[in-house]
Amino acid sequence: MASLNGNLSQRGEVFATPTSKMPMLDVVNDLWHAETNPDGYISLGVAENTLMHKELIEHITKNFSLDSHALTAGDGFTGSHRLRNTLARFINRNFSLFEDIIKDQVIVTSGVGQAIELSGFALCDKGNGVLLARPHYGNFPIDLGYRVEAKIIGVSFGDVDPFSIETIVYYEKALEEAEQQGIRVRVFLLCNPHNPLGRCYTPEVLKAYMQFCQKHNLHLISDEVYALSVWKNPGAPDAPDFTSILAINHHGLIDRELIHVLWGMGKDFGSCGIRIGCLISRNKAFLRACEANSYFSGPSSLADLATARILADDAFIESYIRTNRLRLAENYELTTKFLSSHQIPHKEGSNAGLFVWADLFQPLRAQVDATLQNQKEHEEGSEEALRTLETSLQENFLKHKIFLALGADFGSDVPGWFRIVFAHEKSYLHLGLERMIKAIEAFRGQFEEDRV
Numbered sequence: 001m002a003s004l005n006g007n008l009s010q011r012g013e014v015f016a017t018p019t020s021k022m023p024m025l026d027v028v029n030d031l032w033h034a035e036t037n038p039d040g041y042i043s044l045g046v047a048e049n050t051l052m053h054k055e056l057i058e059h060i061t062k063n064f065s066l067d068s069h070a071l072t073a074g075d076g077f078t079g080s081h082r083l084r085n086t087l088a089r090f091i092n093r094n095f096s097l098f099e100d101i102i103k104d105q106v107i108v109t110s111g112v113g114q115a116i117e118l119s120g121f122a123l124c125d126k127g128n129g130v131l132l133a134r135p136h137y138g139n140f141p142i143d144l145g146y147r148v149e150a151k152i153i154g155v156s157f158g159d160v161d162p163f164s165i166e167t168i169v170y171y172e173k174a175l176e177e178a179e180q181q182g183i184r185v186r187v188f189l190l191c192n193p194h195n196p197l198g199r200c201y202t203p204e205v206l207k208a209y210m211q212f213c214q215k216h217n218l219h220l221i222s223d224e225v226y227a228l229s230v231w232k233n234p235g236a237p238d239a240p241d242f243t244s245i246l247a248i249n250h251h252g253l254i255d256r257e258l259i260h261v262l263w264g265m266g267k268d269f270g271s272c273g274i275r276i277g278c279l280i281s282r283n284k285a286f287l288r289a290c291e292a293n294s295y296f297s298g299p300s301s302l303a304d305l306a307t308a309r310i311l312a313d314d315a316f317i318e319s320y321i322r323t324n325r326l327r328l329a330e331n332y333e334l335t336t337k338f339l340s341s342h343q344i345p346h347k348e349g350s351n352a353g354l355f356v357w358a359d360l361f362q363p364l365r366a367q368v369d370a371t372l373q374n375q376k377e378h379e380e381g382s383e384e385a386l387r388t389l390e391t392s393l394q395e396n397f398l399k400h401k402i403f404l405a406l407g408a409d410f411g412s413d414v415p416g417w418f419r420i421v422f423a424h425e426k427s428y429l430h431l432g433l434e435r436m437i438k439a440i441e442a443f444r445g446q447f448e449e450d451r452v
Contacts, residue, residue, distance in 0.1 A: 015146075023394075027403045032431075042432035045403040047195065049229070049270035049354050049423035051327040052320060056271060059316055063309045070301040077298030078291055079108025079278070083308040087278055090311040091263070094321075095227060095244040105282055107290050108304065112225050112264035112277035113143050114297040119260055119279055120148035120187075122289035123219050129153045129178045129185035131171055131218070133162055135357070135410035135417070137195045144189075153178050153185060154411045163199050163240075165208050175216060188218045193226040193242055196357045196410055196419040198350030200230065200242045210245070210254040220245065221260045225277075228268040228321050230352040231329035235336075239351040246280070257283035265307055267354065269320075270423070275299060276307045328354065328423060335422040338433050354423035360393065360404075361386075361416025363440050367447045368416070386415035393443060394418075400439035402432055 008016055024046060032040035075081050084103040092100045109115040124130065126149040132140060134154045144150045155174045160166045171188070178185050190209065193200045201209075213220040222245040230242045250256050264277030276299055281287055311317065335356050339346050347357040361368050371385050387408060393416075394406045407417035420436075422429055 023398065023403070027398075032401070032428075039401065041398075041401045041403050042428065042435055043403045044421045044424070044429070044432045044436070045405040045419070047267065047354050047419075047421055047423075048272055049267060049324070049328075050425060050428075051331070051423050052270050052324050055320060055323070056269065056310075059310060059313070060306050063313070064306055066302075066305070070305055074301050074304075076291075077294035079106070079299060080301070080304050080308065083108055083304045083311075086308045086311045090317070091246075091280065093314075094317075095224075095246060097244065097246045098249050099246075101246070101280055101282075105280055105287070107279050107287060107294060108299050109264075109277045109279065109294070109297040110275045110299045110303075111272075112223065112262050112266060113139060115262045115264070115277040115279040116140070116143040116221070116223070117148060118290045118293055118297055119221055119262070119286075120144045120150050121293055122286050123221075124148055124150040124186050125184075127151055127183065128187075129183040130187040130189050131155055131174060131185060132189045132411075133157070133167070133191075135196055135407065135412040137191055137223070138405065138409040138411075140189065140191075141411075150187070151183060152411075153183070156413050162197065163194075163201055163205060165205050167205075168208055168212055171212060185216070186219060187221055188213050189221050189223070190245070191223045192245070193224075193230060193352030195226065195353055196355055196405070197347055198353040198355060198357065200240045200352055202240045203243050203248060206243060206245055206248055207253055210248065210250065210259075213258055214254040217258075219258050219260060220254065221262065222246075223262045225262060225264055225267045226353045227263060229324065229328060229354060231325040231332065233329065233332065233349075233351040236349040236351055239349055242352065257281075257286070260286065265310075268324075269310065270324075274303045274306060276303050331422040331424070331426070331429060332356065334426065335420065335429065335433065338430075339420075342437055354421050356420045356422060358418055358420055359416055360418050360436075360440065361390075364393070364416075364444055364447075367444065370447075383415070390415045393440075396443045397436065397439045400435050400442065402435035402439055404436065 006016060027041045027043050030040045032042050084106045087106050088101050088103050109118060129151050130144055131153050132155065134156050141152045144152065153174050155170055157167055157170050175185055210220065224244055227242050227244065233239055245259060246261055261280040265274050266272035279290060336346060339358055343363060345359045345362050367389065371389050372382055390406065390408060397404055405419040
């Protein structure tokens with residue numbers, strides 16, 4: 001007789017549990033389409049940029065061609081020589097590096113998530129710690145936890161600006177507490193520009209982080225996947241522009257072999273489906289370790305070819321980046337004005353990324369206050385009660401066929417915050433925002449009915 005658990009390994013059983021399934025999977029299998037599926041989900045929860053799809057499709061269609069080499073094992077599993085050369089040249093031209101990189105310092109992967117996991121395998125043993133600011137990209141714990149089995153050490157900053165030099169004190173405290181618990185911290189993981197807050201770190205703060213990592217012998221991984229998705233925000237004219245960690249003179253700050261950078265096509269070039277990422281490092285031992293595991297992360301030759309053709313076209317790249325930034329800025333303004341018109345606060349000062357970090361508990365203050373009062377009367381934890389309310393709100397969004405990313409999935413300290421992705425065609429974006437408001441109104445209305 002077959003086992004009820006499917007006769008899986010212990011780790012297989014963990015991933016086979018219903019709680020391991022992501023809500024996003026149901027969403028992407030039932031996406032809205034004006035003609036074929038008008039009742040499908042509007043997704044403003046997945047960080048995808050569709051604003052430049054027309055231009056990308058035209059370029060790929062016009063310039064793509066296949067040769068017999070692409071039908072073989074090619075140049076190995078770390079990307080073709082052509083793509084790695086092209087990527088090195090592209091990064092050198094667009095990231096204002098202190099020292100140029102070369103092909104042999106680049107490993108291509110099937111997406112940036114794979115690059116993070118490869119890095120984790122090379123740098124962390126099971127149970128080792130990774131310092132990571134909260135809130136953070138929701139998949140970092142998956143990329144470094146599921147198979148690498150590293151431990152994310154979430155760092156909270158309270159009322160301190162998370163992009164200020166004062167954060168060093170909090171990192172020091174988190175590191176000390178982790179070590180007291182017997183956790184060996186190996187990695188400092190930075191997301192710059194930041195997901196989900198949409199801001200960039202100043203050179204001064206980056207230098208402080210480099211010194212911190214040198215002091216504690218930590219590897220500094222800088223995820224720069226939104227590097228070119230930086231735009232002008234009239235509401236934050238002094239917002240820092242993007243500075244790559246590789247643009248800073250590392251001499252006297254950090255051993256350059258402790259620095260590793262990640263980038264990919266998914267965000268800046270709106271092509272998550274192409275599945276191309278890369279890791280950049282001058283640490284030869286680290287690169288050898290990653291290359292040894294690249295059999296599991298190598299990109300398709302078709303994606304490799306398409307990417308090489310895109311990134312080698314300087315005129316197209318210049319036009320693409322300029323137009324993309326203008327469209328992102330327009331949609332950010334549209335979204336924030338919509339939120340303000342409905343008295344929904346959002347984190348201000350953004351000038352990067354594809355999203356807004358919004359407080360969706362604000363229009364539900366009566367429910368939030370009632371929840372806090374109820375937990376006080378029953379001597380229950382307020383954090384747990386508010387997280388339950390937050391989850392109920394997300395479930396309500398899904399009932400109204402609108403998907404937003406839940407703050408708890410980003411390690412948010414404060415319940416009620418959601419990430420809203422605005423990098424979509426305006427009519428699609430507007431439909432999603434309207435569904436969000438209707439869902440909030442329905443949630444509030446149900447609460448008021450229950451109180452009567």
